[in-house]
Amino acid sequence: MVSSITRTQGGNHADSTCKSDQLEKDIAGNFGLNSIALPANPLFGTDGIRGRVGDLLSAPLALQVGFWAGVVLRNHASQPGPVILGQDSRNSSDMLAMALSAGLTAAGVEVWYLGLCPTPCVAYLTSVSDAIGGVMISASHNPPEDNGIKVFGADGAKLPPALQTEIEAGLRGNLPFTGVGHCGRHYGRSELVGDYSAALKTPLQNVVNLQGMKVVLDLAWGAAVGLAPSVFTEMGAEVICLHNTADGSRINVNCGSTHLEILQATVQQHNADLGFAFDGDADRVLAVDNSGRQVNGDYILYLWGRRLQQQQQLPDNLIVSTVMANLGFERAWRQQGGNLIRTAVGDQYVQAELLRTGGMLGGEQSGHILCRHYGITGDGLLTALHIAALVKVAGVSLSDMVNQSFQTYPQLLRNVRVMDRDRRLSWKDCEPVQQAIALAEAAMGDAGRILVRASGTEPVIRVMVEAAEAELAHHWTNELVSQVQQHLAI
Numbered sequence: 001m002v003s004s005i006t007r008t009q010g011g012n013h014a015d016s017t018c019k020s021d022q023l024e025k026d027i028a029g030n031f032g033l034n035s036i037a038l039p040a041n042p043l044f045g046t047d048g049i050r051g052r053v054g055d056l057l058s059a060p061l062a063l064q065v066g067f068w069a070g071v072v073l074r075n076h077a078s079q080p081g082p083v084i085l086g087q088d089s090r091n092s093s094d095m096l097a098m099a100l101s102a103g104l105t106a107a108g109v110e111v112w113y114l115g116l117c118p119t120p121c122v123a124y125l126t127s128v129s130d131a132i133g134g135v136m137i138s139a140s141h142n143p144p145e146d147n148g149i150k151v152f153g154a155d156g157a158k159l160p161p162a163l164q165t166e167i168e169a170g171l172r173g174n175l176p177f178t179g180v181g182h183c184g185r186h187y188g189r190s191e192l193v194g195d196y197s198a199a200l201k202t203p204l205q206n207v208v209n210l211q212g213m214k215v216v217l218d219l220a221w222g223a224a225v226g227l228a229p230s231v232f233t234e235m236g237a238e239v240i241c242l243h244n245t246a247d248g249s250r251i252n253v254n255c256g257s258t259h260l261e262i263l264q265a266t267v268q269q270h271n272a273d274l275g276f277a278f279d280g281d282a283d284r285v286l287a288v289d290n291s292g293r294q295v296n297g298d299y300i301l302y303l304w305g306r307r308l309q310q311q312q313q314l315p316d317n318l319i320v321s322t323v324m325a326n327l328g329f330e331r332a333w334r335q336q337g338g339n340l341i342r343t344a345v346g347d348q349y350v351q352a353e354l355l356r357t358g359g360m361l362g363g364e365q366s367g368h369i370l371c372r373h374y375g376i377t378g379d380g381l382l383t384a385l386h387i388a389a390l391v392k393v394a395g396v397s398l399s400d401m402v403n404q405s406f407q408t409y410p411q412l413l414r415n416v417r418v419m420d421r422d423r424r425l426s427w428k429d430c431e432p433v434q435q436a437i438a439l440a441e442a443a444m445g446d447a448g449r450i451l452v453r454a455s456g457t458e459p460v461i462r463v464m465v466e467a468a469e470a471e472l473a474h475h476w477t478n479e480l481v482s483q484v485q486q487h488l489a490i
Contacts, residue, residue: 036058036060036061036064036171038171038172039056039421041421041422041425042168043168043171044161044164044165044167044168045456045457046345046346046348046456046457047140047148047150047158047346047347047348047456047457048136048148048149048150048151048158049065049148049149050139050140050142050146050147050148050149050457051146051147051148052145052146053092053096053145053146053147057092057096057147057148057149059095059096059099060099061171062095062096062099062100062103062149063099063100063102063103063106064103064170064171065100065103065149065167065171066099066100066101066102066103066104066106066107066135067103067104067106067107067170068103068107068166068167068170068171068175069083069100069103069104069107069133069135069151069167070083070103070104070105070106070107070108070109070184071107071170071175071177072163072166072167072170072175073109073132073133073153073154073163074107074108074109074132076132076163077132077133077154078154079130080132081110081129081130081131081132081154082109082110082111082112082129082130082131082132082187083104083109083110083111083112083131083132083133083134083135084112084114084122084125084126084129084131084133084134084135084189084192085097085100085101085104085111085112085113085114085122085134085135085136085137086113086114086115086116086117086118086119086121086122086134086135086136086137086223087114087115087116087117087136087137087138087223088116088119088136088137088138088139088222088223088248088251088280088281089116089221089222089223089225089246089247089248089251089280090137090138090139090144090147090248090251090280091144091248091249092147092248093137093138093147093248096137096147096149097113097137100135100137100149101113101186104135104184105183105184105185105186106180106183106184107180107184108180108181108182108183108184109132109184110184110185110186110187111184111185111186111187112131112187112189112192113186113187113188113189113190114189114190114192114193115188115190116223116225116226116246117193117196117223117227118196118223118224118227118281118282118283118379118380118381119136119138119140119150119223119281119282119283119377120196120282120283120375120377120378120379120380120381120382121193121196121227122134122135122136122150122152123136123152123156123157123376123377124156124196124199124375124376124377125192125195125196126152126153126154126155126156127154127155127156127157127376128156128195128199129192131154132154133151133152133153133154133159134151134152134156135149135150135151135152136149136150136152136281137149137150138150138223138280138281139280139457140279140280140281140283140284140457141252141256141257141258141279141280141284142252142280142457142458143252143253144248144249144250144251144252144253148457151163151164151167155376156376156377157351157376157377158348158351158377193227196227197227197230197231200231200379200381200382200385201231201234201235201385203373203374204235204385204386204389205235207389207393208389208392208393209235209236209392210232210235210236210237210388210389210392211236211237212236212392213236213237213238213273213274213388213391213392214237214238214240214270214271214272214273215232215237215238215239215240215272215273215274215275215276215388216239216240216241216242216263216266216267216270216272216274216275216276216288217229217232217239217240217241217242217244217275217276217278217384218242218243218255218256218257218260218262218263218275218276218277218278219241219242219243219244219256219278219282220243220251220252220255220256220257220277220278220279220280221243221244221245221246221247221248221250221251221252221253221255221256221280222246222251222252222256222278222279222280222281222282223280223281223282224278224282224380224381225243225244225245225246226246227282227381228276228278228282228381228384229241229244231381231385232384232385232388235385235388237388240266240270240272242255242262242263242266243255243256251280252279252280255277256277256278256279256280257277257278257279257284257285257286257366257367257380258279259277260277260286260288260294263275263276263277263288264288264292264293264294265292267288267289267290267292268291268292271290272290273290273388273391273397273398274287274288274289274290274387274388274391274398275287275288276288276380276384276387276388278380278381278384279367279380282379282380282381283347283368283377283378283379283380284297284364284366284367284368284369284378284380284383285367285369285380285381285383285384286366286367287299287300287384287387287398289397289398289399289402290397290398290399291399293399293402295398295402296365296366296367297321297363297364297365297366297367297368297369298321298325298326298328298329298365298408299329299402299405300363300367300369300383300387301319301321301325301329301361301362301363301369302319302329302332302333302405302406303387303390303401303402303405304361304369304371304383304386304387304390305317305319305333305338305361306336306405307390308360308361308371308373309336309337309338313360313373314360314361315358315359315360316339316357316358316359317336317337317338317339318338318339318340318341318357318359318360318361319333319338319339319340319341319359319361319362320340320341320343320350320353320354320357320359320361320362320363321340321341321342321343321350321362321363321364321365322342322343322344322345322346322349322350322364322365323342323343323344323345323451323453324345324364324365324366324451324464325340325342325365326365326408326409326411326466327409327449327466328406328407328408328409329406329408331406332405332406333406341353341357341359345364345453345456346364346456347363347364347368347370347377347378350362350363350364350368350370351370351377351378354370354372359372360372360373363378364378367380367383369383371383371386374386409448409449409466409467409468410466410467410468410469410470410473411464411465411466411473412464412465412466412473412474412477413462413463413464414462414463414464414477414481415455415458415460415461415462415463416460416461416462416463416481416484416485416488416489417459417460417489418454418459418460418461418484418488418489419459420488421459423488424454424459424460424461424488425454427452427454427461427484427488430487430488432483432486432487433452433480433483433484433487433488436479436480436483437450437452437480440465440476440479440480443476444467444472444476447467447468447469447472448465448466448467448468448472448473448476449465449466449467450464450465450466450476450480451463451464451466452464452480452484461484461488461489463477463480463481463484465477465480
């Protein structure tokens with residue numbers, strides 16, 4: 001599988017140089033001195049740079065991000081290599097990808113352009129090739145008018161904060177410019193997506209096939225439309241597809257992992273064994289069982305964790321999740337002799353904790369699942385294949401497996417739109433909100449849990465209340481949302 005991931009013939013620096021004194025002067029002037037307007041707050045959030053196209057994200061910004069990302073990745077690389085570039089189906093993704101490629105090649109870096117592909121595909125190919133980094137153009141589960149830029153290091157992991165800071169320093173004119181001397185080249189390498197597809201199937205092909213299973217896939221008009229159906233079909237499943245063309249104007253709209261209603265109805269209509277809903281870049285997935293019931297990341301972690309635990313492949317019986325993990329999941333897992341560590345919300349924090357502890361399985365309730373036995377990053381397609389295989393091997397329905405696992409505590413999550421970024425990020429300094437949280441926590445005691453946080457990817461403050469009784473959860477959710485709206489959303 002890795003054998004085809006080699007340098008493009010004719011793509012070496014000797015054949016692609018365009019040295020001149022004027023070139024270096026032009027690059028220095030255009031990228032180092034003529035800075036574009038940037039917000040005062042950091043550009044990189046919990047999942048790269050993300051925002052509304054035309055407001056934050058533009059071709060000039062992408063051009064400079066590409067250039068400075070190329071400079072930083074090249075400066076920290078042990079040897080020369082390409083940057084792998086992929087994108088989702090958003091209407092703005094072509095524009096941003098081409099601008100990024102222009103910036104990367106201006107920094108003297110060779111670009112391998114995959115075109116439409118899932119985010120985990122970029123991460124995987126970066127990790128197994130001689131690439132010095134990877135870039136994915138996507139805003140994940142966000143609406144079509146948003147987009148984002150995710151940067152990966154040479155190991156396929158998300159770029160460390162220190163290197164993100166270096167890129168941003170370059171954008172703000174605070175990184176010394178050392179000259180380039182040559183231009184890189186841009187190559188179309190869509191054939192490499194096949195190597196990622198093979199890597200997904202290989203661990204399972206000699207263990208199980210999915211023959212006899214009927215699976216419904218909701219592709220959300222996004223990055224997995226060409227790949228997921230073929231992978232499941234090649235594994236033997238009968239596949240029914242929803243929203244399975246690349247449509248940037250409808251990506252994530254009333255479909256995919258944020259809107260399961262159509263998938264649930266289709267699973268029941270076709271008497272399918274299970275269904276999977278991906279987000280726009282397919283780095284996360286939620287499942288639907290044969291009864292049409294949602295199976296979220298907590299259940300996926302529990303069921304996969306039990307399987308790995310039985311195979312003695314789960315060090316310290318550890319699962320890493322986030323503060324959003326349901327109390328019902330945590331208590332059931334501990335009853336099975338398991339350990340659970342919670343992190344802040346964001347798959348990068350889960351991954352960091354897995355690396356720190358030596359853990360092999362972790363993820364988020366929202367469907368970002370990381371299993372280090374098989375992948376290096378959250379991967380919706382990989383997760384879906386393994387859950388389908390788990391059901392096939394067990395010989396019982398997914399509904400039965402869920403029924404025998406645990407009962408979730410009623411958990412309500414409300415998003416309050418707060419457009420003022422400063423107010424949103426400083427919500428902890430709002431005394432009335434803090435007083436309301438303290439009152440709710442004292443009233444519920446051990447019977448519930450509260451989490452209020454500013455989203456790292458959207459202009460909202462998220463209010464989550466979990467309680468043993470639904471009435472209690474509803475009451476305190478309404479109280480806290482009211483306080484946030486009154487004091488922060490003005």
